[in-house]
Amino acid sequence: MATARNPSEKLAALSRCMVFEALSQDMREELVAHAYSKGYAAGDLIFAAGDGGQTMMAVLKGTVRIGLVTATARDLVLTDCHQGDVFGEVALFDGGPRSADARATTNVELLVLERRDVLAVLERHPAGALRLLELLCARLRRSDERMIELAFLDISTRLALALLRILESPNHAFAKRPVRLSLSQTELANMIGSARENVNRCLKSWEKREIVDLKDGWLIITDEKSLRLLADRE
Amino acid sequence: MATARNPSEKLAALSRCMVFEALSQDMREELVAHAYSKGYAAGDLIFAAGDGGQTMMAVLKGTVRIGLVTATARDLVLTDCHQGDVFGEVALFDGGPRSADARATTNVELLVLERRDVLAVLERHPAGALRLLELLCARLRRSDERMIELAFLDISTRLALALLRILESPNHAFAKRPVRLSLSQTELANMIGSARENVNRCLKSWEKREIVDLKDGWLIITDEKSLRLLADRE
Known part of the structure; x- marks a missing residue:
């Protein structure tokens, strides 16, 4: 379900996202110009592992669970995303399929950013790309920490x-x-x-x-x- | 032990690294201008988890093992890096401490890139930053895969x-x-x-x-x- 949000609401939402906090006002405006908001009901699948992924999402409202169902039909919860978190950036940047499922655990509202728009903005604003590099590094650290927990x-x-x-x-x-x-x-x-x-x-x-x-x-x-x-x- | 390499040798080495392959010749030359090579003997610790990290390294020769010793004194091998692989980029980009140990498992020769040089080059060449985003995404996928292996x-x-x-x-x-x-x-x-x-x-x-x-x-x-x-x- 697409939901209507005016540009200043979208801009305010984007500024609440940790990833975009460090970006200039200019860059946020460019990003928001092409972004749209989208709502899901509790329980809805937002995307599934293996899907093609051309978008990343920022959570405006609600909680999204990132997880996996394995071949043996067991689930693993990777993380829960709350207001201000982004997800889906891995497939957006490397062009590969979605690496996990994303499912709304409450009613959620997302701000959706398309690959072509994000890349175009980052090419003009390298500081934004560096900020995203930082974000991914933080995710890698978390992922390695969880691996160690599981192993030891x-x-x-x-x-x-x-x-x-x-x-x-x-x-x-x-x-x-x-x-x-x-x-x-x-x-x-x-x-x-x-x-x-x-x-x-x-x-x-x-x-x-x-x-x-x-x-x-x-x-x-x-x-x-x-x-x-x-x-x-x- | 620092080892002498002339600029064209360093440049050739850098072009063999998957991360830098996609970069323009210009950008590679800028990166190499400030990079230096360094050798380690088999068994040497290159850096330890918790160290401050201001550099990333490309493997020119040999194998480097990235791993962790946990509180219970057990080891976990995260990955082995071979010629053309880079490591140490997480701490370089997010400015945090090293998240794991790096140890030479054979005699190795590394090309060392300093944080300030890498960031300066990426700010002028956003395509390079996007290429690094891709690399980190690939690492995240690998890390999530291993987590699933451990869990299931x-x-x-x-x-x-x-x-x-x-x-x-x-x-x-x-x-x-x-x-x-x-x-x-x-x-x-x-x-x-x-x-x-x-x-x-x-x-x-x-x-x-x-x-x-x-x-x-x-x-x-x-x-x-x-x-x-x-x-x-x-």
């Missing part, structure tokens, strides 16, 4: 890290404590590359130690300090 | 994939068959994020099935076709 850390540490990441995301960082999450154990398992049974065992043991509370389908984080200890972050 | 594949599939990657690297792609590798089981375990004992068990079972031969410390790949089947690549 046990389930409990990985689960504690994943929950802390959620608590520190824009959706929850400033929310009232204790935070109540409506995440299924399967979703959590997909985030840490493990099986639901293992997540269940871990959460049950944390519940006994009063670190979390499992109630009416909610996962309530009652003791963030212990979670940081478990994640080896204190 | 069993030891045997991961080991088969790691061996195929070695067989397809420039060092071995055109070598006489069967290829003889002088890799320890610990090294292989570090490549796939597992323990030496698991690698040993897997290789012993493959030896019985005549896929590999373990002799005098060599790992001889006698049946590449079966290896591809094990890696789910046929």
Whole structure:
């Protein structure tokens, strides 16, 4: 569903994106001139791994989950994108197919930038290209960190890290404590590359130690300090 | 140890690097004007994770291993860089510390490019920046692929994939068959994020099935076709 936004709204939205923050007003105006906004309902597939990708998207509203379904039909959540985050830039820059699925987990509104427009602007504004290089480097660091977690850390540490990441995301960082999450154990398992049974065992043991509370389908984080200890972050 | 190379030798070396191939002759000359070559002996640490990083390097000769030692003193090999590959670009572009160790696994010769020179050239040649964006995207795809391998594949599939990657690297792609590798089981375990004992068990079972031969410390790949089947690549 295409949604109408006037240029100044689009421009304001773009300035809230970390990637575009460092760009000049001129460059943002050029980018926005060709960008359009698009809405998706919760659950909609935005693109699938393997699709051709000629666009990148900035999240104006809502949450988009980037993930993969593997040959063995198991899911892996790579990251959740919130307002101000961009995604889809990998396929846009290297011209290859989408490397993962993007799915709306809430109702979302995106600002869509086309490859030809982005490249044309970057060719005239090298500072923008350097800023994007920085962004990709940050993504590479995150990706390498997660690889190390998967290779070396046990389930409990990985689960504690994943929950802390959620608590520190824009959706929850400033929310009232204790935070109540409506995440299924399967979703959590997909985030840490493990099986639901293992997540269940871990959460049950944390519940006994009063670190979390499992109630009416909610996962309530009652003791963030212990979670940081478990994640080896204190 | 700094080694002397004249400008035309440095220029020729740079043109052999995939990243710089797409750049104009002008731009390569500018880059080379400030670059210098540097040699390391097998085993030397080139940089360590956490070091400040103001340079990127192109491999002129030899092999450099990018890897990490984790808090639990286990190693993870991220990648091996051969002639024409570049490394160190992440810290150069985002100004952060080195995200991994780089160690010479043979005697190596590198061409070193300084941050200020690279950025100055890219600001004048946006096409170069776009080419580097492509390179980083390719690295991100590889990194995500490895993450998925670690999360979902069993030891045997991961080991088969790691061996195929070695067989397809420039060092071995055109070598006489069967290829003889002088890799320890610990090294292989570090490549796939597992323990030496698991690698040993897997290789012993493959030896019985005549896929590999373990002799005098060599790992001889006698049946590449079966290896591809094990890696789910046929």
